[in-house]
Amino acid sequence: MPQLNVAVFCGSRHGANESYTHAAIALGEAIAHRQHTLVYGGGSVGLMGSLAHAVDDGGARVVGVIPGVLAPAERSGVTVGEQIVATSMNERKAAICQMSHCFIALPGGYGTLDELFEVLTNSQLDIDRKPIGILNIEGYYDGIIEWVRNAAKEAFVSPEHTELFVVDADPVALLDKLEAAIKGLPAAVLPEE
Amino acid sequence: MPQLNVAVFCGSRHGANESYTHAAIALGEAIAHRQHTLVYGGGSVGLMGSLAHAVDDGGARVVGVIPGVLAPAERSGVTVGEQIVATSMNERKAAICQMSHCFIALPGGYGTLDELFEVLTNSQLDIDRKPIGILNIEGYYDGIIEWVRNAAKEAFVSPEHTELFVVDADPVALLDKLEAAIKGLPAAVLPEE
Ligand SMILES: [Mg+2]
Numbered sequence: 001m002p003q004l005n006v007a008v009f010c011g012s013r014h015g016a017n018e019s020y021t022h023a024a025i026a027l028g029e030a031i032a033h034r035q036h037t038l039v040y041g042g043g044s045v046g047l048m049g050s051l052a053h054a055v056d057d058g059g060a061r062v063v064g065v066i067p068g069v070l071a072p073a074e075r076s077g078v079t080v081g082e083q084i085v086a087t088s089m090n091e092r093k094a095a096i097c098q099m100s101h102c103f104i105a106l107p108g109g110y111g112t113l114d115e116l117f118e119v120l121t122n123s124q125l126d127i128d129r130k131p132i133g134i135l136n137i138e139g140y141y142d143g144i145i146e147w148v149r150n151a152a153k154e155a156f157v158s159p160e161h162t163e164l165f166v167v168d169a170d171p172v173a174l175l176d177k178l179e180a181a182i183k184g185l186p187a188a189v190l191p192e193e
Numbered sequence: 194m195p196q197l198n199v200a201v202f203c204g205s206r207h208g209a210n211e212s213y214t215h216a217a218i219a220l221g222e223a224i225a226h227r228q229h230t231l232v233y234g235g236g237s238v239g240l241m242g243s244l245a246h247a248v249d250d251g252g253a254r255v256v257g258v259i260p261g262v263l264a265p266a267e268r269s270g271v272t273v274g275e276q277i278v279a280t281s282m283n284e285r286k287a288a289i290c291q292m293s294h295c296f297i298a299l300p301g302g303y304g305t306l307d308e309l310f311e312v313l314t315n316s317q318l319d320i321d322r323k324p325i326g327i328l329n330i331e332g333y334y335d336g337i338i339e340w341v342r343n344a345a346k347e348a349f350v351s352p353e354h355t356e357l358f359v360v361d362a363d364p365v366a367l368l369d370k371l372e373a374a375i376k377g378l379p380a381a382v383l384p385e386e
Contacts, residue, residue, distance in 0.1 A: 016348040089320070090283045109349045110317050113340075114310035120303040127282070143343060147306075147336030154333065155209040156302045 001179050005063075005191060006031055007039045007100035009115040011108035012046040020107050023137045024051040027106065027171035032058020034175070039100050041092065042066030044078045047106055052080035063099070067092045093118060099191050102131040102178040107140040116144075123164045129189050131181035132165040133174045141167070194372050198256075198384060199224055200232045200289050202308040203299035205239040213300050216330045217244040220299065220364035225251020227368070232293050234285065235259030237271045240299055245273035256292070260285045286311060292384050295324040295371040300333045309337075316357045322382050324374035325358040326367045334360070 014021050024047040031038050031054075038055040041048055042064025056062050062081025067089055086092035093115060097103075105116045122128040134141050145167065151157040166181070168174035182190070207214050217240040224231050224247075231248040234241055235257025248255050255274025260282055279285035286308060290296075298309045315321040327334050338360065344350040359374070361367040375383070 011349045013349055016346070020347075089314070089318075090287070094283065107347070107349055109344060110310055110313040110354070112349075114307065114314045117303055117307035117310055121282070121307045124303050125282075138347075140343070140347065141340070143336045143338075143340030145336075147334070147340070150333070150336060151302060153209070154213075154300070154331075156204045156206055156300055156305075161303070 001034070001183075004034075004036045004101040004179070004182065005039050005099055006036050006102055006104060006175075006178075007096050008051060008104045008106060009041070009108060009112045010047040010051060010106035011112060012041075012043045012048050013109070014046050014050070015107055017138055019137055020047060020140075021050050023135060023171060024106055025054045027051060027104070027135065027175075028054025029058055030172050030175050031055050032060035035060055037061040037063060038081075039063045039065065039096055041096070041111075042079075042083055044080055047108065049078075049080070051106070056080050065092050065095045097122070097128060097130075100130065101182055101190055102133065104133045104135060104174065104178070105141070106135050107137055113144070120161075120164055124158075124161050129185065131178045131185075133178050134165055134167045135171060135174055136167050136169050194227070194376075197227075197229045197294040197372070197375065198232050198292055199229050199368075199371075200293035200296045201244060201299060202234070202296065202301060202305045203240040203244060204301035204305060205234075205236045205241050206302070207239050207243070208300055210331055212330055213240060213333075214243050216328060216364060217299055218247045220244060220297070220328065220368075221247025222251055223365050223368050224248050225253035228253055230254040230256060231274075232256045232258065232289055234289070234304075235272075235276055237273055240301065242271075242273070244299070249273050258285050258288045290315070290321060290323075293323065294375055294383055295326065297326045297328055297367065297371070298334070299328050300330055306337070313354075313357055317351075317354050322378065324371045324378075326371050327358055327360045328364060328367055329360050329362050 028051045052062050065084045067086045103119045152162045166177045221244045245255050258277045260279045296312045345355045359370045
């Protein structure tokens with residue numbers, strides 16, 4: 001597998017359970033071990049910070065894309081890796097999407113869900129068909145997965161579009177699934193070298 | 194209550210249960226009866242179409258904002274009210290948000306959730322504090338509401354941010370709640386006349 005740019009969406013908080021931080025670190029270590037690049041929202045606190053430090057400590061590349069408006073909320077003053085400053089929330093999302101081969105959602109709040117549903121919408125519309133993975137730690141995403149199942153049953157989401165994302169509780173297994181999905185994609189879908 | 198621009202996010206399908214269409218029509222009738230303006234994604238099929246026709250038939254103003262890319266998927270050739278063409282999905286969302294006093298989510302798919310979580314994210318970050326309502330027909334949004342409850346319990350969403358949206362199964366009661374919330378907002382938050 002060639003080197004990939006892996007976009008990760010996650011919280012700027014740690015959450016109430018240590019297992020969220022452990023999962024963020026384990027994902028960062030796996031990304032570093034495979035010499036992939038992390039592309040993320042650029043924060044240095046919460047799961048964002050734990051993830052970015054794990055990739056950086058593992059000797060792999062970290063690219064953070066942060067809009068000026070979020071500087072106080074997601075930054076501690078410390079930055080990890082390279083930083084790109086976006087002019088708006090939408091420019092940030094567009095830049096992260098454009099430069100990445102796949103997307104992973106770790107636990108997070110409304111912003112993480114906004115990013116997840118934006119890439120799902122783009123994938124469904126064939127605007128951007130890159131693989132999407134949900135790291136479902138402690139059942140954090142059970143409510144969302146249940147909503148998708150019901151939305152398909154109620155005919156607002158096509159059955160085939162319930163398979164636009166893969167789910168796993170294990171970071172390494174999730175990366176394996178995303179790498180397998182990328183192998184099946186036409187080169188035109190992926191970012192240029 | 195002065196005339197409001199009410200943004201509605203919803204599916205370009207009807208869904209498997211007639212009650213979704215009945216709710217879309219009831220909401221459209223209530224918007225028209227109060228002489229508000231509907232701002233929406235501009236589609237003429239599915240719940241989008243039922244809603245827009247109900248507002249239009251009731252003699253109130255309809256403004257549809259549609260990006261070129263979606264023309265085949267959400268249009269039947271018939272348009273309802275005024276149409277604004279946006280150059281991208283993000284420009285569409287930004288235009289709808291900017292011109293509206295409040296937001297309502299009716300049942301829909303990934304695109305509807307993308308819009309809902311985008312306005313929740315903007316509200317949470319104080320970028321745009323307009324009231325947000327979920328029309329929860331047949332428990333369609335139970336999975337999402339359950340996710341928010343768990344996200345707060347797991348400390349990824351602040352307790353006060355679980356109150357950034359109101360929920361009701363009745364369109365008239367939901368509009369009442371949103372109008373009451375708008376009365377409490379400073380004028381600077383709302384779009385200009
Ligand atoms: Mg979004």
